[in-house]
Amino acid sequence: MTDDLSHNAPDGPEATQRSSAPRFLTFLNSPAVKFVLIGLLTFLLLVPSVFVWVLVEERSHRATEVARDIARSWGGTQEINGPYLVIPFTETYTTGPSDKLKTETVRRTAVLFPQRLDVTGDITVEERRKSIYALPVYNGRVNLSGAFSAPADDMFEPKHGGTIDVAADKAVLVIGIGDVRALKSEIALGLDGKRSIPFEPGSGPLKMTSDRDAYRSFKASGINAAVPPGTWQRGFAFDIPLQLNGSTAIYFAPAGQTTKVALQSDWPHPGFTGAFLPETRTITDSGFDAAWTIPYLARGIPKMLETSNIPLQDKLLGVKFVEPVNFYQTISRSLKYAIGFISLTFLAVFVLEMRSGWRFHWIQYALVGLSLIIFYVMLLAFAEHVGYALAYLTAAGAATVLNAVYVGTSLKSRTAGLVMLAVLASIFGVLFALMREQDYALLIGSVIGFVALAITMFVTQKIDWSGHEKSNDRSATEPA
Incomplete structure (x- = not known):
């Protein structure tokens, strides 16, 4: 009897190591850690947005130089x-x-x-x-x-x-x-x-x-x-x-x-x-x-x-x-809202991921963020040829469809893709309105930010941020 008990009893230090390792891995894969990583990724994406702003300023200075040339020939x-x-x-x-x-x-x-x-x-x-x-x-x-x-x-x-x-x-x-x-x-x-x-x-x-x-x-x-x-x-x-x-x-x-x-x-x-x-x-x-x-x-x-x-x-x-529309000033001003723009998109993807049974890797979040940065470059490039309104429609439409399809296929959910389509269409529509209504931009932006945060708070209310529930479920199903 004594031999059987001693044979089945787990070793103290080894058992502690085996039990702590899964808990640590579970913590790393928890929604809380992913949420923090997404926040860090959002701030990292400010670096390419600054480069886009420099590009906008360079094109604006080029337009000013050409305007000077025209004025020299015609009249100032x-x-x-x-x-x-x-x-x-x-x-x-x-x-x-x-x-x-x-x-x-x-x-x-x-x-x-x-x-x-x-x-x-x-x-x-x-x-x-x-x-x-x-x-x-x-x-x-x-x-x-x-x-x-x-x-x-x-x-x-x-x-x-x-x-x-x-x-x-x-x-x-x-x-x-x-x-x-x-x-x-x-x-x-x-x-x-x-x-x-x-x-x-x-x-x-x-x-x-x-x-x-x-x-x-x-x-x-x-x-x-x-x-x-x-x-x-x-x-x-x-x-x-x-x-x-x-x-x-x-x-x-x-x-x-x-x-x-x-x-x-x-x-x-x-x-x-x-x-x-x-x-x-x-x-x-x-x-x-x-x-x-x-x-x-x-x-x-x-x-x-x-x-x-x-x-x-x-x-x-x-x-x-x-x-x-002076589209150079408008695009430069819209880049000031880039962090909020990217944050709202990441929040939507995060909520859809938590409510689905599939994982969305942080690399995939980075790809979505980069596509939003490319949106500004496309907007600048098209605006110089076809005007601001049509350029915005083209660039926003391309970014919306791309990310909606990508999120939907990655999460294996047509509903997630449609929700993402609606979210991005709303975000781009609001951004366009913000650029048109300069006097009310701060008011509109603050209200939208509050509403987005409130929706996120209640939608994610039942999320197991620490991941303990899944860990306990796995422990209960493991053989003794």
Whole structure:
């Protein structure tokens, strides 16, 4: 009896090793460990997503360079700033101690604003292409009309108690223009509806320092026309027709004490920008109409300045001829959601695996994640050729079908494949909506994340995370 008991009794240390080994293997194969591995894999997939982001930025910079080339040939962003009446004068005064008096002469420049300025513009926009890239360019027919009032008697005041000498015959009317090279006709200054004076190149005694144009490889300048003394001293009405090319945007300065701007265009996607927004605007599929009114007080500048720069370069108003979707920015922004996008997909696969009788190896999770990274590359590549919407449909459809079939066949379940198809279609649909609704992206994303987590919590409620139940089942069925 004693011999039989001793023969059947397991050895102490060996029995402990044999029992601990299966438990350790069971722990490694448990859902909890797999869940942690999937989380680590999700973060590792951020590395290729960063490389995709670098690729998007590189293509975006390439598109900007091509846009600069087109702008150099056609015309850059236009800024029409003026007209201003510029009158140079000097002040002569004496300075120093009484026994060593010396005479100083200071050159000064008075800049007068129009009492009234009316700007009307008809802008015809088209897309110019170079290789696979395009840039909105336009031809603008603009008319500036208004009036200058007679200068006040005390306008030229001495600062140092000296005498003033006004160079009345040197007065010029100056207009700052963003890209003078893109003027398409000769420009003449109409005075009081009778006389016409041709403009000369250059902004006279004033400088234009704007760097607003992202596609500019030249220095902004302007045009000027001489105004006879007898004309500007009593005040005059003016009319200036302009025809010029440009690209991307057009801006105007509220140069008048009261300024009215009325623009119309055949471009259906305007982006109103600048220091003042239009009072009225109508946007249709065939174009837009917009009108601005800027009163004297809203402009915040007196009727006359002494300056060597063209005024109001930081208070322009205008419109950008934007494309419906800047897909480079959109794709770059969507990559910020990549970790959440991949996490939701992995959660869906994990839940389907736990509810099926088949295992989905972590290598297979990695392949699914890489297919989602490739989705972004496909989206970028197709968008450059067929546009963002069709490219998104193509890339998302390919990724959805591929992963739905792969998950369904791997888990030996048609239902799992259909569920994966629905999940991925929903995820891609939500991502598309997030990119369209920038203002609500955070709100939508947070709600979706909460709902996805809640569903996962309740669906996985009965999962044996430690794997002990399977281990106990195997122990119960093993022979004594």
